[in-house]
Amino acid sequence: MNAETSTENPFPTSTESSGGTGAAGLNGEASRVRRMAQSLHEAVDSLEQKIGSGSERVMGLQEEYGNMARDQVRANPLAALGVAFAAGFIVARILR
Template sequence: MNSETSESMSSMNTSMGSTGLNGSGNETTVRRVAQKAHEAVDRLEQTIGSSGEKMMGWQQEYGDMAREQVRANPLAVVAGAFVVGFVLAKLTR
């Protein structure tokens, strides 16, 4: 749980008093549910962040490989592009 969350939770607990929402049991339930929700959001953020970094790495790797192929065989790349364009043109007619 981050510092903003703990500050807001403590201020919420102070403003609710000792009875909570509808009694003392609900206060702990709300706190537990809020903590679990924040933990789930944190895990999701970490997963998305690491997946995004992986994708950027793959993009860089495959982009470099494509540049190397174009430099090594420029005529083959142009011929391949022509064939792909020709096939797409025939398919869309």
């Protein structure tokens, strides 16, 4: 191997780097990590519930407005065609 290899650990553990606090220091850190993980897990669950209810509401609105638009197009097909043409013309002018 290499003659310059030292006996120091290249990946010190927390007991080696903290000055030898021992197992009591590790248990305190582990419990702090568990508490932090638990609070993050609760926050993610809360966010998931809020997003789920919001997405259901948006889907309901999309369905409602989609049905309303279909009814308007069926009632006035020429007006819908004119609006679509005008919107396409304006977008084409903007993108030139």
